[in-house]
Each structure stands twice: as structure tokens, then as C-alpha cells.
Amino acid sequence: MSKPAIPREVYLQPGDLHFAGAGTRIRTLLGSCVSLVFWHPRHRLGGMCHYMLPTRGQPSTRLDGRYGDEAMLMLLEAIHARGTRPAEYQLRIFGGGNMFPNLRSKAHRHVGQQNVDMAHQMIAKHGLVNHGQHVGGTGHRHLIFDIWSGQLALKHSAHLSGSGRQTGVHSA
Known part of the structure; x- marks a missing residue:
């Protein structure tokens, strides 16, 4: 399907989720948070x-x-409400960056890694397949999802040692 003349733009804040049809583009900015x-x-x-x-x-x-476990359940509810099955969907994971790489603790995984681990646990628990991911590392990710085409655009700004940053644009 081609791009709608005027797509509906939805920006997700932390804790938000959105499920929609072909006329929608969803955006978000992730640090240690994760998007499914x-x-x-x-x-x-x-x-x-x-x-x-x-x-x-x-x-x-x-x-x-x-919360990751609850967000997954909310998305699964939306999928069932549309009369579809979760196994019919392509699922991808993004985010989980370490926002404070200089604060190292051998006792605990940083919250970004904990979020990614939860995504993998929930995918396994519900018998789903991970079709791709861009997770971990440092820095933040700007993610754009065009529902009409399934196209995902990702801009990753990774922290480097010192004050510089590296930026990359990926298409998933």
C-alpha cells in the first residue's frame, strides 16, 4: 500500500502504546526503554x-x-480485538540502551538490558517469533513505524567515550 495522503501521526511517550490500521505512522524516542x-x-x-x-x-x-510484561499483554489484547492472531504478526524489538555507561555495577544489569531481557522472555512465553531487533549498546534511538508499509526507520545516536556522539540511520 502506498503512503496515505495525510497519515495520522502518533507520538508515543514512555508508558504509551498504540495499535491501528494502515493510515498511521507511530514515532517514539527510546533510551533504556524498549519498544515492541x-x-x-x-x-x-x-x-x-x-x-x-x-x-x-x-x-x-x-x-x-x-511495564514490559503488561505492555505485551495490552498489545496482545489489541491484536485479538481485531480478530487476528499474534503469530500472524512480524514482531521486532528496539531500545534497551545503557544511558549511563560510566556507572558500572558488576552486581546488576542496567535497566535497558533488563528491559530487553523481559522482551525476550515475553516473546518466548507467548510462543512468538522475533523477526529482528536493534537493542542494547549506548545512547538513544528515534524510531518511526509506518503501518501502511511495515517500514521501520531508525536513527541511533550512540554515546562514545568522551563528549562526541555517533549517529547512524538504519532501515529495518
Whole structure:
């Protein structure tokens, strides 16, 4: 499908998620946070979340997109509400950067790595397939997802030692 004349632009803040049809573009900016991106190539449906922490660690009656395990459940609910099955979607993972690489702790993994680990755990738990990822490292990622085509654009600004930064543009 070609680009809509006027696509609907959605910007995800931390804790947000959005699931929509072909006329939508979703953007976000990730540091240690992680985005799960689902795309259905035949129906041109898709969704993205932007979670901050792997889990809240205590049960709640209401799902919250700030937590990876709950954001995954919210996206799966949206998929089922559209009459589709999660296995029909291409799923990709982005983010999980180490935003403070100079603060090293041998006892704990940084929150970005914990977020990536949760994404992998949830994918395995729900029997899904990871079709690609751009995770870890340092710095932040600007991610754009065009649901009409499934095209993902990624700009990664990685921290280098010292004050310089390296920027790369990738297409997923």
C-alpha cells in the first residue's frame, strides 16, 4: 500500500502504546526503554509500545504500559480485538540502551538490558517469533513505524567515550 495522503501521526511517550490500521505512522524516542513493534503484512495492522521497566513486580487489576510484561499483554489484547492472531504478526524489538555507561555495577544489569531481557522472555512465553531487533549498546534511538508499509526507520545516536556522539540511520 502506498503512503496515505495525510497519515495520522502518533507520538508515543514512555508508558504509551498504540495499535491501528494502515493510515498511521507511530514515532517514539527510546533510551533504556524498549519498544515492541507488531505488524500484520496482509491486513496492514500494527502496534507499538514504549515501556520503561520490565515489570511492576506486584499484581494489579489494571494493566499499565509502563511495564514490559503488561505492555505485551495490552498489545496482545489489541491484536485479538481485531480478530487476528499474534503469530500472524512480524514482531521486532528496539531500545534497551545503557544511558549511563560510566556507572558500572558488576552486581546488576542496567535497566535497558533488563528491559530487553523481559522482551525476550515475553516473546518466548507467548510462543512468538522475533523477526529482528536493534537493542542494547549506548545512547538513544528515534524510531518511526509506518503501518501502511511495515517500514521501520531508525536513527541511533550512540554515546562514545568522551563528549562526541555517533549517529547512524538504519532501515529495518
